[in-house]
Amino acid sequence: xxxxxxxxxxxxxxxxxxxxxxxxxxxxxxxVAVYRDGRRVVDLWGGTRDVxxxxxxxxxxxxxxxxxxxxxxxxxxxxxxxxxxxxxxAPVGHYWPEFKAHGKDRVLVRHVLNHRAGLPVLDRPLxxxxxxxxxxxxxxxxxxxxxxxxxxxxxxxxxxYGWMLDELVRRVTGRGTGEWLAAQIAAPLGLDLWIxxxxxxxxxxxxxxxxxxxxxxxxxxxxxxxxxxxAYEDPASLTRRAFAAITPFPDQNxxxxxxxxxxxxxxxxxxxxxxxxYAALIGEVDGVRLFEPGTLESARTEESAGPDRVLxxxxxxxxxxxxxxxxSPFLAPxxxxxxxxxxxxxxxxxxTGIAFGYVTNGFRGTVTADPRAQALxxxxxxxxxxxxx
Numbered sequence: 001x002x003x004x005x006x007x008x009x010x011x012x013x014x015x016x017x018x019x020x021x022x023x024x025x026x027x028x029x030x031x032v033a034v035y036r037d038g039r040r041v042v043d044l045w046g047g048t049r050d051v052x053x054x055x056x057x058x059x060x061x062x063x064x065x066x067x068x069x070x071x072x073x074x075x076x077x078x079x080x081x082x083x084x085x086x087x088x089x090a091p092v093g094h095y096w097p098e099f100k101a102h103g104k105d106r107v108l109v110r111h112v113l114n115h116r117a118g119l120p121v122l123d124r125p126l127x128x129x130x131x132x133x134x135x136x137x138x139x140x141x142x143x144x145x146x147x148x149x150x151x152x153x154x155x156x157x158x159x160x161y162g163w164m165l166d167e168l169v170r171r172v173t174g175r176g177t178g179e180w181l182a183a184q185i186a187a188p189l190g191l192d193l194w195i196x197x198x199x200x201x202x203x204x205x206x207x208x209x210x211x212x213x214x215x216x217x218x219x220x221x222x223x224x225x226x227x228x229x230x231a232y233e234d235p236a237s238l239t240r241r242a243f244a245a246i247t248p249f250p251d252q253n254x255x256x257x258x259x260x261x262x263x264x265x266x267x268x269x270x271x272x273x274x275x276x277x278y279a280a281l282i283g284e285v286d287g288v289r290l291f292e293p294g295t296l297e298s299a300r301t302e303e304s305a306g307p308d309r310v311l312x313x314x315x316x317x318x319x320x321x322x323x324x325x326x327x328s329p330f331l332a333p334x335x336x337x338x339x340x341x342x343x344x345x346x347x348x349x350x351x352t353g354i355a356f357g358y359v360t361n362g363f364r365g366t367v368t369a370d371p372r373a374q375a376l377x378x379x380x381x382x383x384x385x386x387x388x389x
Contacts, residue, residue: 001023001046002046002056003018003044004044005031006043008036011034011380011383014032014042014376014379015042015044021372021375021376024214025371025372026211026214027372028211028360028362030046030360031271031272031358031359032044032045032357033270033272033274033275033276033356033357034355034357035276035355035356038353040272045061045271048206049207050207051208051209051211062201062204062269062270063360065268066266066267066342066343067338068269068274068337068338068339069265070161070263070265070320071278071338072277073162073166073263075290075320076181076184078291078298078299079185079291079295082291082292086109088108088113089108090108092108092111092112092164095109095172096167099141103145104117106150107150110303112161113317114154114319115155116152116153116304117164118146118147118150118152119147119150119157119164120147120309121238121245122141122144125245125246127246127247128248128250128251131260132257132260132262134260138163141160141167147238153309154304155242156242156311156315157242157264158242159245162262162263162264162265163264176196178261181195182194188288189276189285190276190286191273191277192270193267193277194267194268195263196259197259198259199259202258208361209361210362210363211362211363212364228367229365242310270357274344274357275356278348278355279348281299282296282353283350283353298318299318299320300323300336300350304317311327315328318336321336322338322368323335327368330356330377331347331352334350339367339368339369341363341366341367341368342367342370343372343373356376360372
């Protein structure tokens with residue numbers, strides 16, 4: 001497998017791990033980028049542009065990043081708060097009066113970001129057509145009753161997160177999350193990153209699809225069923241219902257899906273766009289810094305921790321971001337970011353100045369800790385250790 005791109009001196013372990021992902025972990029096409037203190041130190045890509053194709057992945061190839069979108073979208077309300085336009089401790093209904101129905105007047109803006117709103121499911125799932133309508137999702141959430149007392153517990157809001165966040169941003173700014181992101185974040189930083197793909201960029205996006213992990217060299221091995229997998233197979237579980245809030249799920253290669261704005265799940269990015277975004281959250285990148293120190297600490301301060309009502313396993317959340325933990329390991333205890341189900345990963349670690357982005361066209365069954373992404377994270381950790389030595 002030809003791997004293209006560059007690594008700075010000391011970061012050679014990342015190239016080695018990236019190559020191994022193709023040789024041993026069944027990678028089809030992918031890219032990884034790493035920034036340190038605002039400077040790009042890793043920029044690698046390889047494989048095919050489409051999961052089922054033969055055309056080569058190019059440096060500017062972008063992919064759907066699924067729930068890694070959530071970390072990107074979270075920056076919008078946090079920046080609005082930083083600018084004094086959104087109160088994180090105000091009720092959501094203060095900005096969105098229709099949301100108050102069924103006792104949701106107690107849901108705070110903070111609860112949307114820390115997954116404590118009690119609204120991970122829809123009793124009446126949306127069709128794919130309705131899900132792509134920017135009004136239908138928020139209307140459905142506004143009509144939904146919480147499944148637990150808002151603020152009392154936490155559980156991953158796999159899809160409803162995006163509709164709540166998007167409508168809050170729209171009520172405050174008059175623009176959807178994707179539009180605000182494009183103008184206020186992506187444009188100043190020159191990011192190849194979108195929530196709502198412009199037609200002019202559609203040619204850059206590869207086809208994604210499900211791929212199976214290769215069996216170990218010693219032959220097939222039975223693996224114990226993970227708790228989240230078992231919960232997902234139960235139609236009555238919060239896990240299954242949360243991920244089925246759109247039924248059936250849209251074709252992620254459909255131009256209509258890619259062009260819509262679903263801030264929980266359909267962001268599209270290059271690895272560099274994702275890493276550069278996180279680099280600007282924790283420091284200056286070409287003269288642009290997004291988060292002030294107080295906003296940065298709010299983003300990565302633990303707000304929710306313990307057994308997740310939806311993902312079943314213990315999870316940790318700050319404001320809009322997953323935090324380093326057993327369910328979603330990042331670089332170090334102070335890291336924050338967000339994985340995408342089946343592969344993609346973006347995060348930052350302020351203590352080391354590292355910002356990381358990984359995108360792939362081959363989705364696996366993993367919800368959080370994908371082995372390919374984790375191999376690259378371990379390699380970054382090794383590189384930092386070698387640099388320190």
